Amino acid sequence: MNDCQTFHGVTAAIFERVKDIGRRERGTAYDPPDAVSGTATTITPVGSIVLTFDLDARAETLTYCIASRPWIMPANAIFDGIANTIDLCRGGAAQVVTSRVPSARELATGAVAAASGVQSNWSGTIQYSPASYVEPANFLELRQAVQGATTAGQQIRPRGTGHSWNQAISTSGCSINTIRMSPGNRAACVCTGKPPGERPCGDRQSCNDVVWGDIITFNGQSCQLVTVPPGINQGDLAALAQAKGCPLPTQGPAPDITLSGFVANGCHGTGWTQPTIAELVYGLELMGPGGQTFFFSMEQVPPELASLGIAPPDMMNIVRANLGALGVLTKIVFALPRTPFNLRVNNDFVVLTDVLDPSDPGKLEALVTGNDYVEIFWFPYNNFRMEWLKPVAVGPTTDTLWLMRLNRTNQPVTVGEVIIDAWNELFGELAAIGGPIGNVVEMSNDLVPIVSKFALDTIRGKTLLDSLAVFPPADAFLYQRAYFRNFLDLEFTIPMTGSQGFRDVVDAFYMLVNRMEAWRTGQSGSFQYPVNLNVHLRFIKNSQALMSPAYQPAGSPTHTCYIEYLSYADGRLTDEYLAFSQDFYSAAHGLGWKKYRGLPHWGKYLPSVPGIFPYVHELLAPPSGPTPSRLAQFLSVRNIIDPGGTVFTNSYLESIFTGTP
Numbered sequence: 001m002n003d004c005q006t007f008h009g010v011t012a013a014i015f016e017r018v019k020d021i022g023r024r025e026r027g028t029a030y031d032p033p034d035a036v037s038g039t040a041t042t043i044t045p046v047g048s049i050v051l052t053f054d055l056d057a058r059a060e061t062l063t064y065c066i067a068s069r070p071w072i073m074p075a076n077a078i079f080d081g082i083a084n085t086i087d088l089c090r091g092g093a094a095q096v097v098t099s100r101v102p103s104a105r106e107l108a109t110g111a112v113a114a115a116s117g118v119q120s121n122w123s124g125t126i127q128y129s130p131a132s133y134v135e136p137a138n139f140l141e142l143r144q145a146v147q148g149a150t151t152a153g154q155q156i157r158p159r160g161t162g163h164s165w166n167q168a169i170s171t172s173g174c175s176i177n178t179i180r181m182s183p184g185n186r187a188a189c190v191c192t193g194k195p196p197g198e199r200p201c202g203d204r205q206s207c208n209d210v211v212w213g214d215i216i217t218f219n220g221q222s223c224q225l226v227t228v229p230p231g232i233n234q235g236d237l238a239a240l241a242q243a244k245g246c247p248l249p250t251q252g253p254a255p256d257i258t259l260s261g262f263v264a265n266g267c268h269g270t271g272w273t274q275p276t277i278a279e280l281v282y283g284l285e286l287m288g289p290g291g292q293t294f295f296f297s298m299e300q301v302p303p304e305l306a307s308l309g310i311a312p313p314d315m316m317n318i319v320r321a322n323l324g325a326l327g328v329l330t331k332i333v334f335a336l337p338r339t340p341f342n343l344r345v346n347n348d349f350v351v352l353t354d355v356l357d358p359s360d361p362g363k364l365e366a367l368v369t370g371n372d373y374v375e376i377f378w379f380p381y382n383n384f385r386m387e388w389l390k391p392v393a394v395g396p397t398t399d400t401l402w403l404m405r406l407n408r409t410n411q412p413v414t415v416g417e418v419i420i421d422a423w424n425e426l427f428g429e430l431a432a433i434g435g436p437i438g439n440v441v442e443m444s445n446d447l448v449p450i451v452s453k454f455a456l457d458t459i460r461g462k463t464l465l466d467s468l469a470v471f472p473p474a475d476a477f478l479y480q481r482a483y484f485r486n487f488l489d490l491e492f493t494i495p496m497t498g499s500q501g502f503r504d505v506v507d508a509f510y511m512l513v514n515r516m517e518a519w520r521t522g523q524s525g526s527f528q529y530p531v532n533l534n535v536h537l538r539f540i541k542n543s544q545a546l547m548s549p550a551y552q553p554a555g556s557p558t559h560t561c562y563i564e565y566l567s568y569a570d571g572r573l574t575d576e577y578l579a580f581s582q583d584f585y586s587a588a589h590g591l592g593w594k595k596y597r598g599l600p601h602w603g604k605y606l607p608s609v610p611g612i613f614p615y616v617h618e619l620l621a622p623p624s625g626p627t628p629s630r631l632a633q634f635l636s637v638r639n640i641i642d643p644g645g646t647v648f649t650n651s652y653l654e655s656i657f658t659g660t661p
Helices: 012-026 075-090 104-109 139-151 183-188 234-244 259-264 303-308 312-319 362-369 417-432 434-443 445-464 473-477 498-520 573-584 592-596 612-620 630-641 651-658
Strands: 003-008 029-031 037-044 047-056 061-068 132-134 156-159 174-177 211-218 221-228 281-287 293-297 328-337 342-351 373-378 384-387 390-393 400-409 469-471 487-496 534-540 559-568
Touching: 003 075, 012 029, 012 037, 012 075, 061 075, 075 434, 132 139, 139 156, 139 174, 139 281, 139 328, 156 259, 156 328, 211 328, 221 234, 221 281, 234 259, 234 328, 234 473, 259 328, 281 312, 293 312, 303 630, 312 630, 342 445, 342 473, 362 498, 384 445, 390 445, 400 445, 417 445, 417 469, 417 473, 434 445, 434 559, 434 573, 469 473, 487 498, 487 573, 487 592, 498 534, 498 559, 498 573, 498 592, 559 573, 612 630, 612 651
Parallel strands: 132 174, 156 174
Antiparallel strands: 003 061, 029 037, 037 047, 047 061, 211 221, 221 328, 281 293, 281 328, 342 400, 342 469, 373 400, 373 534, 384 390, 487 559, 534 559
8 A cells, every 4th residue: 555644843853752652652663663764563453553654854754654554444543643643742842851940030031931832631632831841850849940930920730640631730820740759760859868957858868759657547447658759650659559568459540640640639449448549648748839838647737727726637638639729749648558458350241231220220239339349331332233334233221331340359369460461451452542543433433333342342351361360459450551542531420328329320321321322313413422432430438538529528328439431532523522511411401410419520521511610619618508618628728828829729720619610
C-alpha cells in the first residue's frame, strides 16, 4: 500500500519525544533505534502496525508511510494518532522543565510565559495557558515558585499527572506540578547531606524521601506511619508498602497517578468495607501563599488555625480532601494497616441480568456483600447480530458483563511476574489502541457493538490467567498499567443504605440504559451510541472527609456506589457525549443520577451536567441542614490559609463553593 503523510514543524527533539512516547505507552520498536529513518512496529491485539519513517531535520518534516496494518484500523485513524502525539510533544517545553525556578521578577514580567506553553490534562481533553509552568525538584524550589507567583500577583493551581476532565487544574497564572518531588529524585533535594541548621527543607533528611515512622493505633488497627513526598504515585507507594508488610487496603486501578491529586480529590478504589484513600491519611503538610507551611495531623492543628477551636481529628476531616484550594501539598503521612494479605482473583463473564436484574436487586447485593472487592464493567451492546453487513444490537439485557472479584487470603502468591504482567497488560492492550478505535467509533458509530465485543473478548483472556490464582495486592489492584487517553468520563456517587441501596443502584443503571436505548432507537438525539466505551461500577464503605463525594457521618451504615459512563472523545464524539449528558440529567428524564442525591467525583467531567454547580452547593451547604455546613467548615479553614481564595481558588472551584456557574 502507498499510504503516506508528511508532518511539518517536527524538530529532532520533538521526534525523540514522539519515539519515547511510542516506546513507553505502545511498545513500539524502532529499527534502527536511534536513526532518523527506518521502521516502527507496534503490536496490537488486532495485529501489527508497521510504518516507515523519515525525518528531515533541516526541513523539519517527518514522513510516515504505512507498510502494513490490521484491516480494522483505517489509515487516517493511524495518522490522526500520530498527529495527536506530535501535537502533544510540541508542548514538550512545558513538560520538560529545567530545575531552575523562575524568579519573582520573571513571573511578574511574564518572562517565562513563552516557555510555559499550552498545558493539558493527560487525555488532551482540557487545555489552558498559564503564564508560568513550574516542575520544582525539591521543597526549596517549590517555595521559591510559590513566593515568586504570590509576589507577581499570580493565581496558583497545583496539578499532578492530570487524570481529570474539568478545569480544576487550569489557571492563567502559575501552574505548579510537583511530579518531580518523588523518591526517584531524592538526590535533587538540597537538604541531603547538610547539617540541620542549613536545611531549607526543615528537619527531614530529604524532602523527596519516603520515611517510615512509628507504629500506632489508628481507627482501631495497628498501623505503620509513612511520610511520602507529593510526587509519589500509587504504584510506587503500593510496592513499598507491600514490601514493608502493610499493603494498601484499597487503590484505584492506575499506578501512575500521583497521590497528591488522588488524596486532594477524595478518590477511591473499591471494596465493600473499605474507605477512600483519603481515610488512610494521618497527616499532611500544605504550602500556602508566600511559601508558609501548615502541618496537620490527627494530633495537632497548625497554630495559625487554633482560633477556630477545631480538634485535630475533625480538622483532618476538613483538610484531607481539599481540591487543591488550601495550597500545594508538600508531604503526606499515611497510616497503613499492618495486615498482610494477598488477593484471590476471579474474572467472570455473565449475562447482564444475572447481576443487574431490575426485578431482583438481591442478585447485586449477594455479589457485592459476598466478596471483598467487586468491579462491574459493561461494554455496551456487545451482543448483536449482523444485518446487511452491519451489527444490530440484540438488546442490553442480553449483553455480557465483566465482573472482577478480589478476595483476601493468607495463602501465598501462586503466580510469577510473567503471569502478573500478562494479566495487567490485557487492559493496557485496549488502551494502547484506543486512539485508532476512537476514530473508528467517530467515523462509523454503528460499529460500536463490534468494538464492544472486541474489548470484551480481549479482556476474556484474563480468565486463562486467573483460575485459582493468588496475586500480591498491588498487582491485583493496579490492573490498568496503560490508560486510555482519548475518552471522557462522568462519575456519580449513589448513597446505599441496606437493601434499598442496591435497588437504587440497579434503578440508576437502568435509568442510564433507558436513555441510551432512546438514542439507539432514534427516539432521542442524533447519534446512535453516545456512550460507547463502558459503564463501570465500584462499591466502597464511605468517608468522613467533609469534601469527599462519599461523605457520611462517623458510624453511618450507608455505603457508596461509584457509577460512571465513559466514551471516546474523538472529533464530534465529545459534542455527542455532552448532548447525551444534557438529555440524561434533564428534568424531563428525572434529572439523571442527581435523583439519588449523591455528589459527583470531583475529577470527572462535571461541566457536562446541567445545573451541576447549584446542585453540589446545595448538598455541601443545605439551606436547612446542620450549621455550620460541611462547606462552611471547609471555607473557614481556607479563608485563614488563603483569605477569600485569592491565590489558590480558580473560577471553576469558585463555582463549586458558591453554586454560581
